[in-house]
Amino acid sequence: MPVSARDVARVAGVSVSTVSRALTRPDDVAPETRTRVLDVARGLGYLPNPAARSLITGRTGNIGLVVPDLENPFFASITKGFHARARSFGYAAFIADSDEDPAAEPELVRNLAKQVDGLVLCSPRGPEEVIAGMARDCPLVLVNRTCGDVATVTVDDHDGVRQAMVYLQALGHRRIAFAGGPRASWSNARRLSAFRSVGAQHPDTELVELGFFSPHVSGGTAAADLLIASGATAALAYNDLVAFGLLEGLRRRGVVVPRDMSLVGIDDIPMSGLAHPGLTSVGTPLVNVGRAAVDTLVAMVRDPTAPALHQDDLPVQLVVRGSTAPRRTAPAHAGPG
Amino acid sequence: MPVSARDVARVAGVSVSTVSRALTRPDDVAPETRTRVLDVARGLGYLPNPAARSLITGRTGNIGLVVPDLENPFFASITKGFHARARSFGYAAFIADSDEDPAAEPELVRNLAKQVDGLVLCSPRGPEEVIAGMARDCPLVLVNRTCGDVATVTVDDHDGVRQAMVYLQALGHRRIAFAGGPRASWSNARRLSAFRSVGAQHPDTELVELGFFSPHVSGGTAAADLLIASGATAALAYNDLVAFGLLEGLRRRGVVVPRDMSLVGIDDIPMSGLAHPGLTSVGTPLVNVGRAAVDTLVAMVRDPTAPALHQDDLPVQLVVRGSTAPRRTAPAHAGPG
DNA sequence: GCACACTCTGCAATCGCTTGCAGCGCAACG
């Protein structure tokens, strides 16, 4: 039933080699032979068997993406960009979801390693040694994480946090809280350190670190009461989901955003514009991150000898919406000052 | 660098055949030989080359999923379920995003067909003939769509719409609008027909069809003014995203949900619980849909002769949140009745 | 007219694995 190069060869009256060449190196074959072969191939609906091809060439024409959670809009957007770019390069895309389990990462990578030309590993949670090990299994690009000289794509977390804090300060906030993400998260470490370093440059502003929370809505709801108790008038969340959780938790306690509390998220996932109030957030070019990762990977595959690329600190841009407002001068339980 | 069966054979002092058998049919090999081979294989970090294996067995160990939009939380959840189930069966997962372009569907399927044992095609928009054609390319399972005797997984749209409308009627609403999805959408056709048929059973309730809209938030915002003009006191949206758009559009016009208008979505995507007010929605078991699709596909692959499976009308359950309320007896601009 | 160069095509080896078949050794049986 499936049509092979032999069939095309027979019908076109040439050898299999010629069929192969007509498809892969058209210039090596006489024009009229080429068109005849290609016509027959098209007519028969011939598609080369990728397994056979990959067996001999060593290349698969596939690349893969490993993320912690496909349902998380942050990774969903990256995945979208990844697939679109992969397709434009002619690559098919494998996907894997580690379910936030660091132990699953190396297993997924190993399973995929042999059938891809390279992998993108997104926000891996595992230790450095493990990541270095995976990089040995197959060409690897890290997103939101660095590890030795493994290729990377990262966003400018520091500048993002800076933009958010400068903006909150401009609104008059002088006590700003940070609701962190997972303790083991590389992004969280970066954001937290940016939070501290920006704060250190503004002695008139007090910082409050609320702690480490799950990177989901539940993390934010858990942090909400701590935020209220902290006395801060504004908060920066590890990401938008945590910010949503804060929003929800605050609402339950009757704390009105942005009147009583300003809230800033990070990532600007698509739903952030839909919430009410709209969430002010540090806009990350999510789809571009996916694209950039593919570009980096393709560059590696095409020239394996080149030094690892590092597309570091992709620019971010604060998107101001309804969750931030000037600090109220009167206490929260009174009317507007 | 990569270790092949030959390497394992040499080290273990056996032939390649024995290595192969030790891995694929352990019972055919003497216990001590088997353990020796397996130990050596593990020690060398041997993993069989999937291309070589697939070349001869005809099976790839991969399955694929084609969706219209990975960023849409609806499909993201299905994708998550798909991947989890695939992995539990030992399959690796290809993913493809048609970007809502019906013409892309057959192309993506064709590109993937040779390297998967089967594909799941989610909410395809293309015409029947094209879908039937794809089903010829490789084992296919349709989600949210039927086509001849191609295997399918569908949810009980009719009952979902019925639950929503019965609930709205119980709240006193007697003029109910439907903001439809894309004209070519099979799901929309089903939901619309359910809307009509349920309405027909309740002569005291007037139905208003607002028209066809894009299945995104933008579709809902576009429909909002039509909804206001319709005189309806409650609306059912094609899906949650459209409902969000309605919510936003109504808010802009000062129409308060649920006080002035009750809103019900369909799908109950994860973010629906986070919105404010929380969106009442027909809960679809999204992750289960992904799982069910994989189960169906695996059954097909294991027994290609069996008749196509149809997991039709997976049960749905209305989830009531804050976007629905009893109909106000006084006009909207007055205080509560 | 001959040699040489060049273009195009086919032969055959090869990628790494699976699998039918044959062969070997051993135990049981007659």
Add this chain to the structure above:
DNA sequence: CGTTGCGCTGCAAGCGATTGCAGAGTGTGC
């Protein structure tokens, strides 16, 4: 002790493509 049967292993033939090499055919230059 010879035969049979069985359990285990190796041989070798593929799977469907790619590709180095050789050879056929044509054209060019001398």
